[in-house]
Structures are given as C-alpha cells and as structure tokens.
Amino acid sequence: MQRLPVPPPPSPLCPPRIRRSWEATPTKDQDLFVQAVALAMDRGFHQLFVDIHAETLGEAHDSCVFLLWHRKFILGYENMLRSLGRRFACVTLPYFDYIQHNLNYLHGKCTSLESCSPFLTGLGGSTSGHLSSQPLAGFAFSHFKCVDAFPASHACAVPGSDCMRCIPRGAWTRTYFNSTALSFTSIKRVLFDADDGMTALSLRIERSPHDVFHFTLSAALANFVVAALDPVFYGHHATIDILAAIHHRCRVRPLKLTKEQAKLHPGNFQGCVINNTMVVKATSPVGLRLPVDGVPTSVDEYAVTRPWFQHVPLTYGDIVDTTNLGVHSYRYNLTGLLGTFYSHCDHAGMNHTANMELQANLQDYEDDDQHVVMDVTDVDSLTFLAWRYDVLVQARAQGLDDADADDEMDKMVVMVYEHCLPGTHSEYPEDFKAMWKIQGGEPSKAMLDGVLSGATPIRIQGWAGLNQRYFGCSGERIDNSIKTSRV
Template identity: 30%
Template sequence: MKSSVLGLVCVFALGLLCAPIAEVDGACGQRVRKSYDRLTVDEKRLYRRALQKSMDAGYYIKFVEMHTEKMSEMEAHRVCMFTYWHRYFLLGFENMLRSLGPEFKCITVPYWDQIQQNARAMTGACSSMESCTPMIRDWGGSTKGVYKNVVINGVEIGGSICVTGSPLDRFCEASSRKDNGCAKCLPRDNLQQQPFPAMANYASVYRQLFAPQNLPDASESVEEGMHNAIHATLGSTMGTFQSPADPIFWSHHAYVDLLLTIFLKCRAGLGKLSDAQKANNPYTFVSCPKRENTGMFIASSKITMRNGESGANPIQANAPNSPLYAFFKDIPDQYALLSDIITIGGSSRYTYQVGGLVGQLALNCDKPPSGRRLGEYSSGTQGEAANATRVRCESGLNSDDDAKSPPSSPENAPFQVDSSYDNDVHAKKVTAWVHEVTELLRKLPEDKSREPVPHAEVVEMERMVCMFQDQCRGGVADYSDEFKKAFGVTKPPPCKTIVDEINECRPLRLSKWKETMEKYFPCNVALAAAPTDPDTNETPIGDL
C-alpha cells in the first residue's frame, strides 16, 4: 500500500488555487463507478459536498475551460476519439474530486442510468426529465433560483432560471472570479416540462451499441444518439459546450463511457488485449480522421486537453506547469492506451457496477435474457440497422457487410453485478415487451423487399418507441437551431428521421403496434414535477 500523505499545491500566479492534493493511489482498490440511484443517502451527500468543494477550490471551472478550448474541443466531439477524450477528462475530474480531502479519497463519479430512467418514463412512473432523474432534484432542480444569465468562461448562457440550490450555490463562472464575484447559480431550463428522450430507451441504445461494427462507428452512433439527445433535451448550459459547468454532465458522460465499455466487452472482451494489440484493433483503435482536414489520429496520438480562461494562454492538463497536473499526470495520455478501462495503467483502472437493463446489455450483449440473440432471427426488414439516420425511404443496403455480426463474448467478470435491480418492475415490463414484440415480428411473413440486417427486431422496436414518443410522450422534434449551432450538429435526432420515414413511406410492421405498447406503457401521462411512485432509492438528500 502506498503512502497517503497529503501534499499542498498552490498556484501562486493565479492566487486562486490552493488546496490539498491527496496522492491518487491504490488505497481504495479498483475504482467502481455506480449508478447514482444505487448510492446511499450518505454517499450522495458526500459526492455533492465534493462538487461544492471543487467549485470553492477553483478547480471546477478549469474543466469547463478544457471542454471549450478550441484545439481541445476539436478532438472531443464529432470525431472518432470522442469516447477516449471524455474518458481522460472524467478520470482527471475524478482524481481532482479525490484530492479534496481524506473523506473524498475513494470517491467515483456516479453514472446516470438513463435506460432505467427511460423505462420508468415508459411505464408512467415518472414523466419529465426532472421527475425521472433523482440527481437533478438533488442538485438544485430546475425551478428555484434567480432570473439572470451567466457568462460562463466568456460565453453568455441563459435558461428558464439560474438555479441556486446546492451544489450550484457554489458555482463560479470564471477562473478570474472568486467569492462574492461569482454567480453562485447555474442556468437550467425548466426540466419539469421536458419529457425523457426516447433515444435512451433500451431498444434504441441496443441498436446504437450493437449495430456498429467498429469503434469509430459505435462512438459516433452513441454520440449522435443518446448523448446528443440528453444534451439537447436538458438545454440551457447542458445544451452548450459549457456543459461541464452542470454537474449532471459528469454523470451523463460516465454513462456514455459505460456504454462504450459494453461495446468493447461484447466485441473483443475486456482485459484481453496487450497495449500493442489495443493500438491496432477495430474495437479499440483504428486510425481515423481529425476534423477540418487536420490529419489523422494514429496509434501514438496523444490527447490535447488544455485549460486557460476563455481559451487564453492554454496549458496542457498534464504539463508540469498546469494547475491540474496532479490530477492528470498518472493517466495515460495516448488515445489507444485508454481503450480498455480495466487495464488502463497505474491507478487509473476502473470498472462499473451494473444491473437491470443496462446490466442485461453488459452481461448478455446482443442476446436477450431468453438466451437467443435477437439478430439471429432477422427475416429481412430494414436496411439501416447500422445507422438509423443513414438511409431514408430507400430500398435497403447493397452491401452484405452489415449482415455479419461478430461473436459476443460470454466473459462477464470485468463488471460488478448488482442483483438488487433484478426485481425492478419497470425493467421487467420493458423486457416483457421486448419478448412479446420479438415473437410477433417472427410470425410475420418475410419482407423480401429489403436486405436482411442484424438486429432487425430491435431496430423495429426502436421505431415503435420513437412513434410512441411522438404520439404519447410529447412529440419528436428536430434539434433547436441553438443546439445545432452549439454542438455543430447537422443531422436531426435519429428518432426524428425514423418518425418522418414511418409517416412518409414505411409504416411500422405491426399494424397493432400501439395496442401492443399500451399493454405495458400507458399513452397518456401528464408531465409532472415528481415521480408518481418514488421508490426507496429516491429519498431526497435535502439541502446542505
């Protein structure tokens, strides 16, 4: 066991950053990230205190700077290294929280289990983004605060309200401000008015993860799927690249990170590849283009992640003169070496505790609980399994590559399994619905007009979920112009493309699709501020 002596690091030049740095060592064992909803009340309070302390210490805003700095952002979004850039970012953030004092030394970022929350939204147990997401309510909600915009690291952000509940009462919007010069609130939109997005549904996430055949495609599929849908639905700060200013960001990205970890586990296995093999494997690293014709990411490419107020005088996070050096110095900064979470070097290795629907994806991969892979029975229905937005109203693909699915691995050990999810009534309803629809689709005559594709049943289920969202959960719309501009998005959300296509030229295969859904999921659910059946894990953690 290494020593856990505390050091003191001060950045005198700024006069702002001065906090104890705990050695980021192995005293806590392997890091295990858990669903926020599975934390105890004390663990939830501890994490929120760490967020507050990181804001007070002046570290928090530096992470917002790195997400917006031009050269860094070029490697972070709309690019094949999206997953690994954010993995490095999260590890540095987690190390920073761990450094804030002995009580925080074993903390991990809790993930936002969006498939589970979507299941609850589907069954009507909750309805709005806020009522479905305990961490939003625990971190200030979205309706109490003051009316003002905030210039976060040089960019003015508005919203329905500037939320003042903890931990946002400690938020400071620029490195050069402190104490009473800080906003002490964070803009959010009214999340009691926003339904939970369909792109986080089990069937949709399944398609996003298992239709792609290599890392760049999987990364893009998740980035353009549930990742963007959640950012866009939350809007305000979360709808911009200043989004790390909202603590929800870290839990959202921990979930994205978990999903891409499931992709690797199901394709190549976790802990199976040497560093040399990681650098040349379709599921871990393939050379892929940078944005704006600036070259290629190659196996030896290192991450660009720089802090500096409003982008001025940027310093690489792991450079010895960086105020964040202590948090990044031990994390491998070569993209290819970040590909497998359980073999990342030094103290950075980590894993996830999983259960419920995301546990099914993690443990069974593209095999449903009955043991048969959904894709084995594809009778040829849709042509766009690999990318729901790629083809619209055409007669299928002419390539046969997409019809071949790599074998799934039975190796489950790398994840920790939490069986307390097993009897969750909402997850069970989704599973029962998946089984019923699978059987109904298999009874239909083969659709000879289209090429067979893997996961055809689940692709059809995603189409049903998108239509259900459109007709029963507040509608499916294109992204706002502001969001498109902020995130550089050019395509509509996959659900929008799907719904338009169903309405224009390709109806759902089951004529009684809506009745089939309503056996499990009520259509008319009014948006509400609180869930209708709060379970025991929804104990409010109160204000500090």
C-alpha cells in the same frame, strides 16, 4: 489564468474504484460527492475542467476519439475530487441511468425529466433560483432560471471574481423525455450496429444519445462552451463511458488480445484526421488542454492539473480498457436494463426475462471479473423485456430477422412516446446544430416522421395491440390534437 495551489496526491488506501448509478450509490456517498463538487467549485478546480472541455482543438467532439477523450477527461475530474482532502479520497463519479428513468417514464411512474431522475434532484434540481442577465462565457441565458440550490450555489465561472453562485438550467419539471434516443431500444441499435469500428461507434453514440441529452436538458448543458459547469455533465459522460465499456466487452474482449494488439484493434481504436490537419493515432497523446496565460497548455504540463492526471495513460491506445489503467483502473456496477447490454451484448432484450438472458450467457458472465452486473428484478423491467420478447416472436413469425425486430421495436416505442405520453418530438434548432456540429436531425423525430408519413411504416402485424397490452396505450394516432389515453 490564476495559478492555484497544487493539490495533494490521492490516498493509495482506497478499495477498487467502482462507479455506481446515483440510485445505487449509498446516501452518505451521494452527499460526499455533492460536497466534493461544491468544494471543487470554491477552490476554482471545477472551472478548470470547464476550460479544458472548451479548449479541445477539435478532438473532443465530432471526431474518432470522442469516447476516449471524454474517458480521460472525467477520470481526471474524479481524481481531482479525490484530491480535495482525506474524506474525499475514495469518492467516485455516479452515472446517470437515464435508460432506467426512460422506462419509468414509459410505464407512467413519473411525468417529467426531473420527477423521473433522482440524479437531477440530487444535484439541486431546477426549481430554486432566479432569472439572471449576467452572461456566462459571453453567452446569455436570461430566459432560463439560474439555479442556486446546492451545489450550484457554489458555481463560479471566474475564481476570485464576483461569482454567479448559480447555474442556468432548463425547466426540468416541465421537460419530458421527448425522444426515445435515451431509451434501451434506441441505445441498443446504436451500440450493436453492423459497423462496429470505433470511429463509427463514436459518431453514433455522440449523435445519440449524447447530443439528444444535451439538447433535452437545455440551458448551460446545451452549450458546448459551458456545459461542463453543470455537474450533471459528469454523470452523463460516465454513462456514455459505460457504452464504450460495453462495446469493448462485447466486441474486443472475447478476442483475448494482448495489450499491444488491443491498442490497434479497430474495435478499440481507429485513427483519423481532425480539422484537416491533425493526424490522430493510437500513439497520440490524449489532447486535454486548457489556456494558461492565453496559451493552450497540456494538463500533464500545468502544475495545478498535473497531479490529477499523473500515472493516467498518456495515449489513446492506452485507455481503451477501463479495467487496465494501472492505479487508475475502474469498473462499473451495472444495474437494471443497462446491465443486460453488458451481460448479453447483441442478444440483450431478446429473451423473455433478464434471468433467462443471464443463464443463456452464463459462461461468459461467470468468467467476467471486471464490471459488475446486477440481476434485473423490478416488475417494470421484466414487463418491458416480456414486451420485447412478444414483439420478437411476431417478427420472426413474419420472417424478419432480429436486427429488423429491434428496428421495429424502436418505431413502436416512438409512437407510444408521441401519442401516449406528455410532450412531443421536436427538431433541433439551427444554432444548437451549428454549435455541436450536427449534420442531420434529431433521430427520434426523423423516425416518427417516417412512420407517420408512411415512408417507413411499422412492419409488425398487430403492433398496436402489443403496445396496448404492455403499456396500456396502443400508440396509434387517432387525432393529432389529442393524446391517446392510457387504459
């Protein structure tokens, strides 16, 4: 590996680090972020993070430290962008709010992944480019368009060589939200399962929404080895990091533990054995490595990457709280439905409006000076919350508990996606499952199959009428070959 110049340290004059959704990020800051990514590609720094993600020795995926490993990884990437020069010194990662984008899709405000997601178009979209037979890290993407819009036009897999100057991307204008795994209802069930230990949470989030996202966006993003080449990757993992932060706020922070107690609390960290050989503990260093002259080398030891991770806590137990990382502490500005998870935890989406949710949890909300939650005011979100409330009322009338109601809502949304919206649920191909070490199938497809086969029918009486009232389509299967029209 070519040894690149050591970057200057970040400026200490920045305001508190707050990550926002792409939509909530001012246009000038969006432009600054994209320019920083392009410059990082030009200097070869961006590719170093692709190498780090590919060289994990099993820690980054399918392990108890999936969430925490990626937390330090994207924090280092953000620090790298800040090191590029004075004008980039305060740049922050935007997060990809696909929960809100799913809602827009559900209400028919947009029809494809790209038309629903300003973050994707802001990073160059999927339409400008050409087919390329040039392999990437030994993998062929010849049937995908290699997008050459800015900043992908600066992509370079091997700095100093004949660069591709493009990134293989899926046909996002013809790709649909074929899975409800990226939606509010599904993510709530993942976040607030009865088993709230960190190991179980990490595995649930990795399987869904994480894996579903990579599968849906396809091309480079669906390939474990090169996924981090696409800057969309970092916005996605900022969203995954938010889910871990929400879990911390709901399950650990109310316990008011000391820092030392928090390190060992099972809601923050649970150890495991990786590859049957490596024991990972709270005191274990976060295993970020990259090949230097063919030798796996810690980012804390390599001269180029060391400044980006300087003063970032070394161990897993020390990075469990994003607001307690010293000079590298950061918060999230949470908008839309995503914010209701943080403000109301298990009871998110269980009141008639978002404002009622905030009022019901007012004391905790006012005492929380960490992450920022913005009120939900848009009509579509309020309509969605009203639908959830009416389903909940019906579920309770039938003697179902609130967890059962959440399960039934997920089934109801799956039916709307399958029978009222473009696209259809599909199973993972075997090569994708092998690369990402997935044992089961695509979760929404499995849920849909259960409903259609009668193995796990929807238990809410009058569910089709409730869907029709709020979404303009019942979701009932009338004819397998014809989508039900919205009225």
